Amino acid sequence: MSTLFLTACSDWQSALHAHGDNARKIFDLIWTFGAVAATTWLLTVLVLAMALFRSRPPEARSPLQIDPDQERRLNCAVGSATALTVVVLIALTTGSFFAGKSIASMSGSETVTVRVTGHQWWWEIRYPKIGSLQAIVTANELHVPVGESVKVKLDSLDVIHSFWVPSLAGKRDLIPGRPSELTLIADKPGVYRGQCAEFCGYQHAHMAITVVAESREAFDAWRSRQDANAVTPSGDEERRGQAAFLGTGCALCHAIRGTPASGTVGPDLTHVAGRRSLAADALAMTPGALAAWVADPQSVKPGAKMPRIALSADDLNAVITYLGSLE
């Protein structure tokens, strides 16, 4: 039965597909523990079956008539099984301890630092000022250079969330008032999905984060693209969209660098069209999905903090076109 499910499993957000040091060490540990557990269980069930179905002398006896020889043998068996349990547990505890230590030793050599803040129900991501590049804010999509240690600083301003990208590392909680951090390494280029792992309210199910691991050059290129302010609207439709964006409620919550919009309640939209997904990966980034989301967020993510803004059909289309231009 288990093979049925294993073959059905995808590379999608799985602890069984480790692509980073941290996750791989845990993966090995899971297999070791799993193998020991499976063996122990098989042995137990086997002995249980033997105990049940072994052949017995036919004579009936009083329940209190105990064979002292057999009692001694059973004593010996229980004693040995207990001793074996102790040895195995010590071995497993030691193995777990050293795996934990080696994971902890990964920190200290980071080349990139990024701050991730959990919100109900999206991830705010901040890259600090580095060299000539200014500090930037983005959301739900974390870019990292392949093969380099990345320090992820975690905190939360509302409730407890948990940062978990299973292919790369174990999880770490984001607790209000208790900043923490995690070290990530992705050892192969790719897109790794993660998801909030601590129940955080209505849309806990739709609070995903995407980690994009790319070569150093591609990462640097992405970083400098993000450094730029938002593109100025080029056509009439975009200009109308920007005006609508600034004129209605949108700008109260969202920021678009280079425009007066500077809200901090929702995700920064300066380069929103450059991201792969929308609304913490509730939707793929397509014009249709963007329109559906802006038109009625509550039907996509019931309970989400983004209200429905009353826009005329034309304004809505213009806003979608404008946002779609913000690469």
Place this chain on the structure above:
Amino acid sequence: MKQRPVVDVSHLPTYGFGAASPMWWGTLAFIALEATGFALAIGTYFYLAVLAPHWPIAAPAPDLAPGTAILIILLASLVPNHLVDRWAKQQDFHKVRAGMVFMTIVGILPLIVRIWEFPALRISWDQNAYGSIVWFLLALHTSHLLTDVGDTIVLAVLMFTQKGKVGRRLSDVSDNAFYWDFVVASWAVLYLVMYWAPRM
């Protein structure tokens, strides 16, 4: 199933003191669980104290006078309390009656002083976590004081009725004295925590 009588218990007494009485074990169990509650609340106090950069948070240390007065009253009350316990075990109804009346007064006294103790904390419960925990500790102890004083009053009244002239009531008086010891001991600990930990 046939029955074979082997033990005759007809001459056993119907009440006992201390570990002989199930009520004593019940009282002990309640003391154990309430002491656990106190311990966890005190643990919370120090947990918050360690987290805070300054302790007490944004408040002066509490005023010593009312708390100390209560401590003195409670410690002094141990003497009559033990006398009542001894008289109960000696089955001396007259002395127990007088003792229970006295213990009622001794029990109400700290409750009166406590009215001044809450303001002496010099912080409100909703100001910060320090205020919350000291009010919590004091309220927790007050509820124990109230419970035991209530029990003492009921027993004292009972001693003056016909129903009080039963040996079992003396066992109840003795268990009540046992519980009072716990109320006093828990205040001694709480007093040190609430009044002297912030002065360290």
Place this chain on the structure above:
Amino acid sequence: MSSIRQKNADRIEELKGVRDTGLDEARLVAFLAHAWQTPKGLYGWLATVDHKVIGRRYVVTAFLFLILAGLSALVMRFQLAAPEAGRISPDFYDQLFTMHGTTMMFLFAVPVMEAFAVYLVPLMIGTRNVAFPRLNAFSYWIYVSGGIMIWIAFAFNTGADAGWFSYVPLAGQFYGIGKRPDFWAQMVTYTEVSALAVAVEIIATVLKQRAPGMTLDRIPLYVWSVLITAFVILFAMPAVMVSSTMLILDRLVGTKFFDQAAGGDALLWQHLFWFFGHPEVYIIFIPATGFVSAILPTFVRRPVFGYLGIVLSLIAIGFLSFGLWVHHMFATGLPQLGESFFTASSMMIAIPSGIQVFCWIATIWGGRPIFATPLLFVLGFIFTFVIGGLTGVMVASVPIDLQVHDTYFVVAHFHYVLVGGAVFPLLGAVYYWFPKATGRMLSERLGHLNFWFVFLGFNLTFFPMHILGLQGMPRRVYTYPLESGWGSANLFISLSSLVLFVGFALFFLNMLLSFRNGLPAGDNPWGASTLEWATTSPPPSYNFPRLPVVTHREPLWAEPDTLAVIEGLRVDAREVLGGMVADAVPQLRLPSADNSIWPLLSATAVGGTFFASIYTPWAVVWGAIPISIGFICWFWPKGEPEDEE
């Protein structure tokens, strides 16, 4: 009655009251039935303090809550059967999983274990009632009012929705929705009060009221297990009372315990909650192992192997259960040294658990198994619980936990421990003791069918969840994307849960049918060895005509035809025997409390105060008045015959 008393007047001259000494059977029974009766009608129903009536009531109520919680799980499985199903709203889903967990833990699992203890302990140790019969009645009324309150709140769309451990700040004053967390917090207080009350009375009963001769090494293992559980309750439950009180104070009067902006701390909640929450698992599991140790010897026809080893293991589990709580908090990033300590202690608890399993297998090895339904459930227990124990060893490892924590792997793990480890023995216990409690056997044919549906349904439902968790599916998500690839496994799980559902339906069907039409049971249908089988099925209100004396650990096997008994107790008033704690030497003839309406009225006053305090803190002040009246009337003596002496 007075004429009978008159006839015995010469004999009882020097002794107060009518004694059972030399009394012929018919008169003895008439006296006892009169002294220990529960009056007919509504008043009797409300005022009874008979531990068997209360125990039965507790069991039935707990099973009703099991049905409610089980149905909530089915609705969740309906939603999760397909990706992005949209069959129920996230708001409703959150309430469902919170009510499922809360009900299962607080309103089913712990109470049902207490219920069995309340019913069985006096019978197994040979006494007539628990030590504080009115406290026992009180505990039931408090429990049932807490349970009804939270389910009524749920019916009014105010169901708790922050998970059964209600983490702050999600359940706190800023993010908790409406009154939902308040109802949760107060329900917890109700059930903890009731659990603590039962724990106190079990401790006093087992320590003081054992049959003469029942020395520590002759206490039935089941009684040992509930005694140790009672001590665990005593030291664990205050933690959740302290924390749920702090939560409700934060929400209602603005204290700042968990508000990090004012010096409070969100993690403080987790420490206090899990200091209770982990022992909670053992509060459920230890009595279940007691069931196993009671059922096994009867169906393999020999005493349990390693009595002393099992008792010491239970004590060790009780102690160790307090050293594990941080393993629920590994992902919060506590210092590594501390985490290693909790890994080691979590692993260590596998040793006493393992010893118990080894002893049970040795018992089977040395005996001759009879495959009746109770034994099937015990075997199903070993089969599944070992899996749960071993995955427990996995989650004790910090690095592994960081991957599987809060995923379906953990969901699978704790269902293996709680369903496999506690519900299977519980079902076996129902099959085992149903004849004693009702006088009728459950159907063995339905029983076998019931077992196989539950056993297969359970494993097919929960085993795949291990893999889903490793594949990245977090717990408590109301839906999941199509691209995740989790759809087929989830559909399989949802369909399997229907098999499990059928299994439980068969269980309840069997109880309903057999209660009316089951074969008559007789006193000792299984040929068991402990004292509860020495009396009739169902037992009379006074349990035993004369209280038994014990000379052997397996009294009914050592002396199958006669029961050694005491004499000299009063039979015209409620009286039980009190003995010394360690060697059960008779010490006192203890009056036992008569029926009273005041436990119910006091529970109503306490319950009403808790309920009103959700809306105004002043309720605590005003509520103190009816509560005081209730308790004073409860304890005020009413001139019962016991006071004459």
